[in-house]
Amino acid sequence: MATLQRRFLVKTLFGLESVLADEIRSLGGSQVEEHNRAVSTVGDMDLCYSLNYQCRTALAVLMPLHEGTVPDEQALYDLVKQVPWWEYFSLDKTFIIDVVSYADQFTNSHFLALKCKDAIVDQFREKYNRRPSISKGADIKINVFIKGDHCIISLDTSGDSLFKRGYRLQTGRAPINEVLAAGLIYLSGWDQKTPLVDPMCGSGTIIMEAALMSSRVAPQKGRDHFSFMHLNSFERDRWMQIREKAHDAELSNTPSLIGRDLDRHTLNLAKSNAANAMITSIKWEKGDFFNYRPQSKNGVMIFNPPYDERMPLQDAITFYKQIGDVLKTHFTGWEAWIISSHLQAVKRVGLKPSRRIPLFNGPLECRFVHFEMYEGTRAK
Template identity: 45%
Template sequence: MLARELEQLGGEDIGILRRGVSFKGDQRLLYSANIWCRTALSILKPLGDFRFDTRDDFYGQMREISWPELFPPEKTISVIATAHDSTVFNNTMFLAQLSKDAIVDLFNEKLGRRPDVSTANADIRIVVNVQGDNCKVSLDSSGEALFKRGYRRSGGQAPINEVLAAGLIMLSGWDLKSPFLDPMCGSGTFSIEAAMMSARMAPGAERKVFGFSHWHDFDRELFTEEQEKAKGQKQAVQASIIASDLKGQMLDIARQNAMHAGLLGSIHFQKNDFFSYHPKEKNGWVLLNPPYGHRMNNQDVRALYIHIGDALKNRFSGYKAGIISADLDSMKHLGLKPSHRYSVYTGPLKATFNIYELFEGNRKEFVTQKKTNPPLRGKNTRRDERFNEKKSFGSNRRG
């Protein structure tokens, strides 16, 4: 998903990594990626990649990077360090400290001044990743994590991350125009992210400060130009988006969050019990993040999931349902066979996100009907749609 977003923005040499995506581009792309990407937590700019044998060797290699040419000494810094399979560093706090020492010592030597260290809200965030005897050093161009869109001032018991919510909506295959239901809306993240996507609202269009804002090479004119282009893409929400919850308090929170996002009038909020809800539209998408495990306060989780499955089968025929849960065992009790299954993480918890095609009658009849009456599209239609979407996106944003 992130690779596709970057491709649409004009990224080149895109590569899929274990927990990220690599790409190449110019300064304009760096700015637009931070403004537009919905599924990125942060965007890092590589500074160096080196091998080392000892701590002294590591310290010397870190000083080879021209830190004073990247940002001024008046800025505050923090170092985020990770280490895996290293015989030199078995303590990431020491790794971060040694990295910081190398940086500030170089500033003192070159300028006679050094940046202060800040453990929270630092201007400059330096990412140091050690894998074995190899080190990669990057600058975090985003600064504050990109999932912090700015609209969620309060959340529910276990609010879903904005980046994860956007990614799940993309995985669900929602077309941005069909009805979208969020019947256990909580703080409203699914609904708000769906509305932003349908309205072509760039997540970072209103954000004032990114990590790159503190760099020497920050081009304010170029950044402002990219933000204004992004704001010009905004349109009216093209779909009926309904957010409902049984708890009035949660609906109030969801409404407040939608108001902060500028989307209060684009989402229909309703106080409803999912288990008695009857959708008015015959077709659409429904996304659920039901309670699980410790969130249930010792209630019968299995019975809940059986009840959810029955409700979907009996009242949501014609819909596609997406359900995320970290309770993999309870998902089996939905009584539904997923058409797609994805492994994801919600915070530190491994979870599954399943897509279900809901239909009347038995599955054999449904599958037979799909084979007899396939969608009216050619073999290469999906590829053509992606190409046209990319072409339109590029011309509208840069033309």
């Protein structure tokens, strides 16, 4: 029996669209198209469950239900009411509406959310004489996106954002988002075999994402709640099968993974986060990067040094210049990837970058820069 094919819009961070598209293809999504901070695909609800469970670079999996023109609030109310909501969820579920509006005719997105809520509540009342409740940690999350006078109404099948893997109990002072960390690893092209080091690992996000990735552990293994579980169409057996198949694909051998940091307290946070995720493959080392020397002939470093923003530096230019000196002097045969928003300081690393990828770390515009240190290395 052919299963219903739907279109999904998977949200991600700026710059990660291509790696997310690859992830979606590998999970069997068809008609994969990249957009700005999102990738669309077509598939059945099994694909929806897999995208939520297994995509490392997805923030949310939206299922568009309806779209139309909304010149004013009444038109928005009418459009929302045209969706047969009772087909998607039942009266006993709670729901919440998230409105994102880039429209001159609307100024107050809180008011728009109320208008959408009224449309849904009125529809249930007319049909059942009762209404579902609104709640913050709601079962069902509805996403309303308005640009100009065009509106797309979707179910957010994820619920809580997918960067919340559940393993990070505590963070350091400037933690990187898990989705960005996974994206950095994919963008680096790391082969998942060569030794990988994060020499300024903070709470350990990058190296933990690398551990999960290289052992094929699903990023959401520690999470047991997604919004799709509250939909009328939810098939628990199918969901359990997808989880089991993912677990069967896990690998026990992992490459050498090292997380280092100068600060003992931060390193202890990283260790307890890893213990919480049941990751045992990372070697944790306390140490100053400037005294770090390689223990293997080749390797990859991916790191997120302080940018002199959330984490101040006495002299950012000298700090980054010294990073370059260590790389050039001691790490021949290695490659290093650095993400930073301090573009002037990155230039002082003093090596010619072979790639510079624009990304955002939260609101900060960054570059993810690749340096290769080979014999007679290319000085800038």
